[in-house]
Amino acid sequence: MEALTKKEQVAREKSEALESERKSVRNDVSNLKKKLAKTAREAQNVESELSRLEREAESLTRREEGLKTQISEDRSRYVELLAALQRLESSPPPTLALSPENAKRAADAGLLMATLSDSLKQRAEALSLNLTALDVTKSQIILKREELSQTRQKLDRETSQITAGLGEKSKLEAKLSDERKAAAAEADRLAAESKSLLELIAKLESEAAKVVPRQKPGRKASPAVVLPKGTKRFAEAKGGMLTPVAGQLRKKFGRGEKGLTYTGRPSGKVIAPYAGRVEFSGPFKNYDQVVILNVGDGYFVLLTGLNELYIGAGDTVQRGEPVGALPNRTGVELYIELRRDGSPVDPGPWMASADVKSG
Numbered sequence: 001m002e003a004l005t006k007k008e009q010v011a012r013e014k015s016e017a018l019e020s021e022r023k024s025v026r027n028d029v030s031n032l033k034k035k036l037a038k039t040a041r042e043a044q045n046v047e048s049e050l051s052r053l054e055r056e057a058e059s060l061t062r063r064e065e066g067l068k069t070q071i072s073e074d075r076s077r078y079v080e081l082l083a084a085l086q087r088l089e090s091s092p093p094p095t096l097a098l099s100p101e102n103a104k105r106a107a108d109a110g111l112l113m114a115t116l117s118d119s120l121k122q123r124a125e126a127l128s129l130n131l132t133a134l135d136v137t138k139s140q141i142i143l144k145r146e147e148l149s150q151t152r153q154k155l156d157r158e159t160s161q162i163t164a165g166l167g168e169k170s171k172l173e174a175k176l177s178d179e180r181k182a183a184a185a186e187a188d189r190l191a192a193e194s195k196s197l198l199e200l201i202a203k204l205e206s207e208a209a210k211v212v213p214r215q216k217p218g219r220k221a222s223p224a225v226v227l228p229k230g231t232k233r234f235a236e237a238k239g240g241m242l243t244p245v246a247g248q249l250r251k252k253f254g255r256g257e258k259g260l261t262y263t264g265r266p267s268g269k270v271i272a273p274y275a276g277r278v279e280f281s282g283p284f285k286n287y288d289q290v291v292i293l294n295v296g297d298g299y300f301v302l303l304t305g306l307n308e309l310y311i312g313a314g315d316t317v318q319r320g321e322p323v324g325a326l327p328n329r330t331g332v333e334l335y336i337e338l339r340r341d342g343s344p345v346d347p348g349p350w351m352a353s354a355d356v357k358s359g
Contacts, residue, residue, distance in 0.1 A: 015180050018176050022177055022180060029173060035162055036166065039162065041320060046155065051247075054145075057138065239349070243352070263331075264332050264334050274319050277314070291323050299340050300340070305334045
């Protein structure tokens, strides 16, 4: 009994030490996830700015084409006017000296043409200056886009590094958890061995007297969702859901639409709109990749249209944590649906953005 008690004490101490180490690793995992969420937000900001610059560049290109058309038209008029002036200068009417009226008319015509010539010249110079200003602006946009692209590449590298570190930490946490369970089980076994025969018989009798309802074969009771520390209950978090992707809202809830549809950038990052447990992660029927989050209080968030996934079933994600990426092609869309009791719910009241009210 004394030897068993000592072995049990050693096993308990080992279990406690492993649990303490596991909590430390879990804290590291939480910090990495927060850093990952911050990086994802920065990446979305970069994607939004790139989209804005692309729209501005397209607008400048259209303006440039319009100015070039105007310059071309003015150039044709200018050439015709110069030709008329040259003809007037080289071949003056023979009756100028004989008829003051003809001389006045010719002088007025020459003055008019000279005035028009100056006007066209000033207009051409103004249009040329506008074109130069447009070229400067377009050059600045190109430089800004290159800078943002470099920032995006840097954020992608940081995301990869954080994700790799997160994977290692998660594996370590799982390993420590298994070791702790093994140590605790060993301590329980040793404790059980130290019981007297009478106590063991009493325990068996007590267990036999209990009525334990059977579950269906292959079915396990799903544990309650435990949200990250500091996260509000979802039922109390209206206005707290994040837009999952940097893009424009294309379809709203209502009028046959069961959720929200956003356009996105090729390979754009997709984040968790709210904290929760991943109940499903992977391809499903005709969809690409699908993510289903259990956010508590009977609510589930469905995300479809992803191409790459960063999380798996059973993972707990924080609000804003990246869960995947969109396909690397143009015209990509992300669909988000909020469900409860098997039915879609208008996500508008829960979204932080004001432009998602049902339409």
